[in-house]
Amino acid sequence: MPGPIDIRPPFTAQTAAAKVQAAENAWNTRDPDRVALAYTEDSEWRNRDTFLQGRAAIRAFLKAKWERERDYRLRKTLWAFTDDRIAVRFEYESRDADGQWWRSYGNEMWEFAPDGLMARRFASINDAPIDASELRVTPGQG
16 A cells, blocks of 8 residues: 555545545554654644644644544545645544543645645544444544
């Protein structure tokens, strides 16, 4: 399976879907160093109400995220695409330090540089507390 930066614009339906699956696979490793490599050095992010710029800031953000969001598992689904942009629907589940499970869901808008690295990521995310019996996210089933 190709990694996130192996798939480059311009996108087709097949390559856009593969890009989304590669991103899901990478994020489910919960490895901030690996995931951050998919973004340009000066990548621009909005994640909820947090604004970030640059790969180092993204790496630090992801490290803190996965320390806080335990047992994280993500599923992404392709929503739409153009030559160098992809829209994604996603949901993920995680539990907090008190053991409360959460389902987080929303949309991401991605814009890519010609080399396949993501130059911009804008994510809108909502959270809902759930019971462990309500878990449903299985990576790879987007």
